[in-house]
Structure formats: structure tokens, C-alpha cells
Amino acid sequence: MSCLEATFTLTPQSPVYYASPNYASLYCYGADFEPWGPEDLSSLYASNRFYFNGSFACDPNLDYAQWANRKKARFLVSYISLLGYAAAYKQLALIFGFDVPFSSWPGRVLVYSNAGLIKDQELAYGDNQFLLEIESLDLGFNLYFLHAGGTWFFRGLSGYVV
Amino acid sequence: MPIIRVTRKQIEAATKARESALKKDDDFRRHEEQRQRFEETAKAREAALQKELKAAAARKEEQPS
Numbered sequence: 442m443s444c445l446e447a448t449f450t451l452t453p454q455s456p457v458y459y460a461s462p463n464y465a466s467l468y469c470y471g472a473d474f475e476p477w478g479p480e481d482l483s484s485l486y487a488s489n490r491f492y493f494n495g496s497f498a499c500d501p502n503l504d505y506a507q508w509a510n511r512k513k514a515r516f517l518v519s520y521i522s523l524l525g526y527a528a529a530y531k532q533l534a535l536i537f538g539f540d541v542p543f544s545s546w547p548g549r550v551l552v553y554s555n556a557g558l559i560k561d562q563e564l565a566y567g568d569n570q571f572l573l574e575i576e577s578l579d580l581g582f583n584l585y586f587l588h589a590g591g592t593w594f595f596r597g598l599s600g601y602v603v
Numbered sequence: 604m605p606i607i608r609v610t611r612k613q614i615e616a617a618t619k620a621r622e623s624a625l626k627k628d629d630d631f632r633r634h635e636e637q638r639q640r641f642e643e644t645a646k647a648r649e650a651a652l653q654k655e656l657k658a659a660a661a662r663k664e665e666q667p668s
């Protein structure tokens with residue numbers, strides 16, 4: 442249980458936050474589903490998750506700051522503009538939630554901005570989140586999460602303005 | 604828990620890179636324009652929903668118990 446309520450939580454079923462002028466959204470450009478559970482479409486909808494199959498991961502050696510490369514990969518992108526908090530010099534703690542079903546095949550995401558790679562992040566089996574600390578909110582920004590390996594589920598993005 | 608720091612400098616660089624890509628890459632610009640249209644629709648829908656919820660809450664408060 443968290444002692445602080447999230448400012449917003451973006452999930453597959455609830456991908457938009459808007460409290461004018463603050464806005465955040467989540468897009469998914471390519472995820473997978475199988476004919477059987479828990480990776481079938483109905484189960485994924487019910488559990489409010491996206492599924493990424495390791496066979497369709499992107500090549501981690503390409504530069505995904507380039508749209509021509511990025512558009513051929515499977516990725517999530519979040520557009521975040523919290524300009525209403527900028528004057529108060531607030532920061533954002535952003536939690537990326539995930540599940541990894543197999544200990545032998547950890548997930549991997551490349552976290553990108555439009556300018557380049559921020560972090561090549563392993564999604565470890567038994568773990569379920571990682572944290573992004575956003576230093577400044579006086580500009581809107583995009584964060585891309587490219588599916589770069591392993592089999593994993595995306596659960597959501599929660600933002601805490603602090 | 605793994606922690607990734609995103610600095611103000613990185614956000615500024617990303618803003619510049621995006622502006623540059625919008626100028627240079629027609630396909631990216633089309634994609635972004637389409638996304639912005641979606642976002643305007645989503646914002647309008649969300650604002651209308653919030654207005655409706657507020658009005659419903661006000662009506663509920665006004666009802667005699």
C-alpha cells in the first residue's frame with residue numbers, strides 16, 4: 442500500500458489522464474496475444490495488461506531515436522505534460538509496472554527520449570517495477586519503452602508529483 | 604528497485620530533437636499530427652466527463668434527504 446496517492450495511473454484500460462492543464466497519455470504501438478491464457482486477448486483485457494512475446498523483440502543495437510527505426514519496433518510511449526506543477530518546481534516519480542512470467546527469460550526494455558537512449562533496463566523475474574525520476578516539469582516530454590527482449594507483461598505507469 | 608534519472612538537460616535535448624525530427628521527417632510529422640488530433644479529442648471527452656460528474660454530484664447534494 443502506498444502512503445501517497447498517484448497523481449495519475451495509465452493502464453491499457455485507462456490510458457489518459459487530464460486535469461487541465463496537466464495531461465498524460467499512454468499509447469501502445471504493437472503488443473502480442475496468443476490463443477490461450479493468460480496471454481489471450483480476453484485474459485489480457487481482464488487483467489488490464491499488455492503482453493510482449495520475446496520472439497518479436499526489437500534489435501537493441503539500432504538507434505530508436507530515429508523514427509524510421511522506432512516505427513518498426515514494438516513500443517509503448519507516454520506523453521506527459523504537467524505544466525501546472527512547473528512553477529512550484531515539482532518533480533515526477535514515475536513507476537513502470539510489469540510482470541515477468543519466466544525466470545529463464547527476463548524482459549528487457551529500452552527507455553528512450555526523442556534525443557536518444559536513456560537506459561537499457563532489464564525486467565527481472567520476481568521484480569515488478571522500476572522508477573524514473575523526472576527532474577523538471579516545465580517542459581512536456583515523451584518517454585518511449587521499446588520491447589527489446591524476453592517475455593513480459595506491462596501493467597501500467599503511475600506518476601507521483603513530489 | 605532500479606532507478607532511472609531523467610535530467611532537465613535530457614528533457615531539453617529531447618524537445619530540440621523532436622522539433623528537428625518534425626521538420627526533417629514528413630512521416631514522423633504526420634504521425635505526430637494524428638496523435639495530437641487524438642489528444643485534443645481525448646481532452647475534450649475527459650473535460651466533458653468531468654463536468655458531467657460534477658453536475659451529477661451537485662444534483663445529489665441538492666436532493667432533500
